[in-house]
Amino acid sequence: MDNQNLFTSPFDYLGRKVLTLISEMGAMVIFFMRGFLMIFRPKQVGMIIQHIYYIGATSATVVMLVGLFTGMVLGLELFHTLLRFGSTGVLGSAVAVALVRELGPVLAAIMITARAGSSMAAEIGVQRISEQIDALFTMRIDPVRYLISPRIAASIICFPMLTTFFDLVGILGGYFTGVVLLGLNYGTYFGRVQQSLEMEDITCGFVKSLVFAVIVSTVCCFQGFYTHMRRDSYGAKAVGLSTTSAVVMSCVLILLSDYVVSSLLV
Amino acid sequence: MELPKMKIPLIEFQKLTKRFNNRTVLDQADLQIYEGEVTTIIGKSGTGKSVLLKHIIGLLTADEGTILVWGQSLEKMSKRGRYKYFRQISYMFQNNALFDSMTVFENIALPLRQTTRMSEETIERKVRARMEQTELTDASGKYPSELSGGMQKRVALSRALVTDPKIVLFDEPTTGQDMIRRNAILSMIAEYQRQFGFTAVLISHDIPDVFFISNRIIAMDEGRIIFQGTPEQFEGFEHPFVDEFVHSIEKLEEHLTGIQSKRQFKIRNQVGLSRKHPQESYAVALFTLEHFDQLCEHLGHTRGQEVLNALGTYINKHFGAVGGFSTRQSTNQFATFLPFSDFQEAERLLKDFGVGLQGGGLGTIQAESRITPEICYEFAILGGVAEGKAGDEEIDGISKKAEVGQKEIARVRCEKRR
Numbered sequence: 127m128d129n130q131n132l133f134t135s136p137f138d139y140l141g142r143k144v145l146t147l148i149s150e151m152g153a154m155v156i157f158f159m160r161g162f163l164m165i166f167r168p169k170q171v172g173m174i175i176q177h178i179y180y181i182g183a184t185s186a187t188v189v190m191l192v193g194l195f196t197g198m199v200l201g202l203e204l205f206h207t208l209l210r211f212g213s214t215g216v217l218g219s220a221v222a223v224a225l226v227r228e229l230g231p232v233l234a235a236i237m238i239t240a241r242a243g244s245s246m247a248a249e250i251g252v253q254r255i256s257e258q259i260d261a262l263f264t265m266r267i268d269p270v271r272y273l274i275s276p277r278i279a280a281s282i283i284c285f286p287m288l289t290t291f292f293d294l295v296g297i298l299g300g301y302f303t304g305v306v307l308l309g310l311n312y313g314t315y316f317g318r319v320q321q322s323l324e325m326e327d328i329t330c331g332f333v334k335s336l337v338f339a340v341i342v343s344t345v346c347c348f349q350g351f352y353t354h355m356r357r358d359s360y361g362a363k364a365v366g367l368s369t370t371s372a373v374v375m376s377c378v379l380i381l382l383s384d385y386v387v388s389s390l391l392v
Numbered sequence: 393m394e395l396p397k398m399k400i401p402l403i404e405f406q407k408l409t410k411r412f413n414n415r416t417v418l419d420q421a422d423l424q425i426y427e428g429e430v431t432t433i434i435g436k437s438g439t440g441k442s443v444l445l446k447h448i449i450g451l452l453t454a455d456e457g458t459i460l461v462w463g464q465s466l467e468k469m470s471k472r473g474r475y476k477y478f479r480q481i482s483y484m485f486q487n488n489a490l491f492d493s494m495t496v497f498e499n500i501a502l503p504l505r506q507t508t509r510m511s512e513e514t515i516e517r518k519v520r521a522r523m524e525q526t527e528l529t530d531a532s533g534k535y536p537s538e539l540s541g542g543m544q545k546r547v548a549l550s551r552a553l554v555t556d557p558k559i560v561l562f563d564e565p566t567t568g569q570d571m572i573r574r575n576a577i578l579s580m581i582a583e584y585q586r587q588f589g590f591t592a593v594l595i596s597h598d599i600p601d602v603f604f605i606s607n608r609i610i611a612m613d614e615g616r617i618i619f620q621g622t623p624e625q626f627e628g629f630e631h632p633f634v635d636e637f638v639h640s641i642e643k644l645e646e647h648l649t650g651i652q653s654k655r656q657f658k659i660r661n662q663v664g665l666s667r668k669h670p671q672e673s674y675a676v677a678l679f680t681l682e683h684f685d686q687l688c689e690h691l692g693h694t695r696g697q698e699v700l701n702a703l704g705t706y707i708n709k710h711f712g713a714v715g716g717f718s719t720r721q722s723t724n725q726f727a728t729f730l731p732f733s734d735f736q737e738a739e740r741l742l743k744d745f746g747v748g749l750q751g752g753g754l755g756t757i758q759a760e761s762r763i764t765p766e767i768c769y770e771f772a773i774l775g776g777v778a779e780g781k782a783g784d785e786e787i788d789g790i791s792k793k794a795e796v797g798q799k800e801i802a803r804v805r806c807e808k809r810r
Contacts, residue, residue: 256487258491265503267503
């Protein structure tokens with residue numbers, strides 16, 4: 127009997143984990159659908175603008191800073207690699223395509239997760255444990271409409287915009303190392319950027335940023351909203367763990383969905 | 393023959409049971425809440441009082457049993473009907489549940505902004521009026537973290553009342569307040585309830601003060617309803633819970649104020665009377681602070697309570713010298729038992745008391761209530777005495793007689809008007 131338990135318990139554990147994961151994913155999809163549909167209810171515009179300011183405007187600096195250094199590193203590394211093949215002229219194409227299709231959406235999303243996603247989870251988590259969400263319910267204010275929908279809407283608007291900033295600043299970063307520091311021709315760099323970037327690449331980056339916006343806002347809000355349902359901790363500790371889970375889960379799902387979207391759009 | 397009409401409860405619990413992780417928090421609870429009444433739930437901490445309130449507002453759903461609203465099952469009610477019912481309820485949380493990123497004004501305005509189509513001017517007017525009533529005008533732009541616990545309670549109270557609800561649930565509205573503020577909040581609730589006619593359900597440990605404003609008392613112990621009835625019926629309720637919980641609070645209250653609880657007052661009366669020969673005389677004096685509601689409206693509930701408290705202390709001190717002891721009879725009345733006085737002597741004592749009160753006593757009361765001469769207000773103190781005979785009539789009957797014979801013994805006049 128004991129041997130049997132020893133043999134079955136890992137499967138039992140795995141099965142339980144998978145079932146929990148599937149049910150949590152299902153709950154998140156329903157949560158997102160409710161939140162998304164309520165974007166179109168009255169009295170939402172003001173709150174959406176507030177969250178656009180918070181997610182978009184206040185995250186712009188950090189996103190552009192990361193974009194600049196990503197572009198600079200790309201320019202530096204690719205220049206030396208391409209030099210071995212005598213094709214430094216395509217540096218502009220390599221930097222632009224890598225940024226617009228892949229690095230821009232992914233890194234911008236990860237930065238926004240760290241900057242705004244974590245605070246979404248923590249803020250909603252604190253509101254949950256201090257009964258503020260229950261207070262909304264008692265005032266007949268739908269907490270999903272009031273707290274979640276504006277964040278989802280603001281994320282959907284801000285993610286593509288911040289990704290665009292990231293891409294633009296990244297391309298300028300590549301220009302700075304490739305042209306200003308390493309002496310590549312100015313016209314060649316921008317000519318290649320213009321020549322190699324196609325609408326398909328931009329669409330791919332745009333679609334990815336939209337998918338990431340949905341993932342990050344849903345996961346972070348969901349984790350905060352259901353902080354009280356955690357079984358591993360309560361109170362302030364639960365808020366901390368929810369925030370960590372929100373960031374980790376968002377980052378993993380960003381990379382996972384990046385592969386899925388890329389394989390669908392290639 | 394016409395049968396007497398049965399009063400239908402506004403909310404009724406039928407055998408309601410709620411469990412959390414196999415722990416039964418509500419056990420077959422049966423209770424009725426009637427429209428337009430103040431119902432107070434009393435009981436030790438952790439006996440399921442808040443859980444009970446959360447069922448009324450729909451924050452929790454029962455594992456077993458039914459909730460009836462106007463005789464209709466809440467569960468079977470249409471979505472529209474349920475929405476209509478819940479819209480009429482307001483809830484004041486035990487820990488206030490204020491939005492810490494919003495100012496006091498924004499917190500109070502939130503339900504109006506989010507659930508109504510009122511213009512911003514109307515909302516502003518309504519919120520300012522509520523803030524004035526709850527003495528929060530100066531705190532308008534402050535955040536909850538910048539306020540004292542008492543002020544936060546008042547913000548929560550204003551937010552609960554700003555939508556003019558039909559049913560208001562108060563979960564320990566006076567927790568963390570000093571004695572004066574505690575009574576001020578209770579008198580505020582009583583005044584609003586009279587003014588707006590809502591149905592109030594309160595959880596409170598403020599015994600006996602809360603009895604003065606309640607129409608019905610519900611006592612809970614270990615998740616069970618052990619008593620339902622009027623405060624008068626509760627006085628005669630015999631149960632270990634009463635000794636364990638109610639008396640311990642009353643003793644603390646007496647220790648803090650010097651004014652005895654009604655129960656303690658009655659026991660002392662009985663002991664005092666049992667030592668007397670049958671038909672030996674004693675007297676009861678009854679004092680009323682007239683126009684107490686207007687006084688609260690004018691000076692604010694806190695100051696109103698301070699005046700009342702100072703008057704109680706003054707009465708107790710004055711009549712204590714002749715062996716008398718006092719209790720708070722109702723929101724604005726004090727009864728004093730004079731075991732060694734007959735009617736004539738009691739009348740003389742009352743006259744002396746009135747002279748002393750008008751001479752300097754009122755000044756003491758005003759000073760203790762932090763009322764400066766610039767504040768313009770008026771109130772009168774009425775006094776009356778009645779005689780009883782040991783072994784004859786109940787003390788309540790004598791108090792009633794004293795009330796009938798009350799006349800004005802002192803008055804504070806507004807100096808500016810003169």
